[in-house]
Amino acid sequence: MEKLDxxxxxxxxxxxxxxxxxxxxxxxxxxxxxxxxxxxxxxxxEDGIIKTEVAVVxxxxxxxxxxxxxxxxxxxxxxxxxxxxxxxxxxxxxxQQVYYVTxxxxxxxxxxxxDVEHYDDIAALIMAENQQIRxxxxxxxxxxxxxxxxxxxxSDDHGREG
Numbered sequence: 001m002e003k004l005d006x007x008x009x010x011x012x013x014x015x016x017x018x019x020x021x022x023x024x025x026x027x028x029x030x031x032x033x034x035x036x037x038x039x040x041x042x043x044x045x046e047d048g049i050i051k052t053e054v055a056v057v058x059x060x061x062x063x064x065x066x067x068x069x070x071x072x073x074x075x076x077x078x079x080x081x082x083x084x085x086x087x088x089x090x091x092x093x094x095x096q097q098v099y100y101v102t103x104x105x106x107x108x109x110x111x112x113x114x115d116v117e118h119y120d121d122i123a124a125l126i127m128a129e130n131q132q133i134r135x136x137x138x139x140x141x142x143x144x145x146x147x148x149x150x151x152x153x154x155s156d157d158h159g160r161e162g
Contacts, residue, residue, distance in 0.1 A: 067141035071105030081132035
C-alpha cells in the first residue's frame with residue numbers, strides 16, 4: 001500500500017464528508033483532473049483505505065431511536081471468547097459497533113433498539129447466545145451530542161472551524 005500524499009488526503013477529506021460528490025467536483029476542489037481523481041478513488045477503494053460508502057439514516061424516522069452503550073465483561077480463561085463474539089456480533093444488525101478496550105470492561109458495544117423492552121430482548125439474546133459474556137453494564141443515551149466516523153487526516157488538525 002502506497003503512502004497517502006496530499007491529494008489522497010484532500011480527496012479522502014472531501015469524500016468522508018460527502019461521498020456522492022462527482023469526481024469532477026472533487027477534481028475542482030483539489031486541483032487535479034477528473035480522470036486523476038477517478039484513478040485515485042479506484043485505488044483508495046481497491047487498497048481498502050475507503051472501506052465502504054453508506055447512507056447515514058435517521059434512527060428516529062426508522063423506528064429504532066434508542067441507543068445503548070454497553071460494557072461487557074468476558075471470561076478471562078476463555079481465549080476464544082473475543083473471536084466467537086465478534087463473529088456472532090457481525091450478524092446482528094442492532095449491534096452497530098464493538099470495541100475491544102482496556103479498563104473495567106473488555107468490550108464496548110453500541111446497540112440500537114426501538115425501546116427499552118426491545119433492548120432488554122437484545123441483551124437477553126446476547127447473554128443466551130454468548131455464554132462467554134459474564135456481565136453487561138448498560139448506559140442509555142439520552143441525547144446524541146455528536147455522531148460521526150470521520151477520520152482526521154493530518155496530525156495538526158484539531159477540528160474545523162465553522
